[in-house]
Amino acid sequence: MKRLLSTLAVASCLLTGFQAVSWAQSLPGLTLFSGIKGENQLPYRLDFGGQADGWDRYILRIPAQKMKLAVAQIAITYPNYYKGSFNPKKIEVMVKNKPVPLSEVKWDKEGRIIQIYPQEPIPSGSKVEVVLSDVKNPSFGGTFYFTCQVLSPGDVPLLRYLGTWILSIS
Template sequence: MSAIAATGCLLAGFSAPILAQNNSGLTIFSGVERPNQLGYYLDFGGNRDQRDRYRLRVPSDKMELGVKTFAISYPDYYDGKFDVDSVEVVAEGQSIPIDEVVWNKPDRVLLIYLADPIEAGKSVELVLSNVRNPRWGGTYYFEGRAAAPGDVPLPRYLGTWIVSIQ
């Protein structure tokens, strides 16, 4: 009986960290207040220097106004690579047409310009496919902003994705 219990503890101990690397999980000490932490999922495990797909989620309560542009900024120590031709925006399960995706490397920001604005109050998923994860594992803070349609679109803070790469 004790052998079965020990085996169960070992298996649970090995599987839990592997599963925790794919999504945002529980973050205790981050410097980002809990209401500002956004959820994400890494489809291929978040392994360093490997291809991955990032699913950056914005809940409906953060979408207080309509959105025409998303801006995702990242830290200067993130040396991953984005594929601007492999970005998708999904609102309430439906793909939203994109006008253009611009990767501004000097300013460390990925800009997603939508063909039509997304209405307020809808949950959104920003899908970044064919991403090359950074060479080094670690924690990377991706900050999300959104600009409403209009003459002078001022981006407003949506929250922060605290992405872990192993």
């Protein structure tokens, strides 16, 4: 009986540990001293664990309540110390779990910006996911602030801030 109980205790600890690891890179948890207000932090998921110098897929989410206007362009900026790489051909935008046709995706390495242009404006109130596949994480881990800005159709050509994804690469 003692062996059975000790085996169950060890097994439950192992399962709990694996479960915590799998949750570690899904959505931001409690972030202290980030400089970004809680309402401006956007949820995300790193599909392959966010390991330094590894390949990954970033799912960057924009909640429906942030999408107050239709969107004609999404711009994602990142810090100069982020030394990862992106494949613009493997970037897609999902609305209601369906890909949105894109007219163009530009990655300006020097300007540290990814510009995404849907063929048709994304309707206001939509829950949006920007999927960055085939991402090479930086060689050294850290915390990286990816900022989301959007341009509405007919707007004065100034990008409007929606929020920030605070990505952790280990």
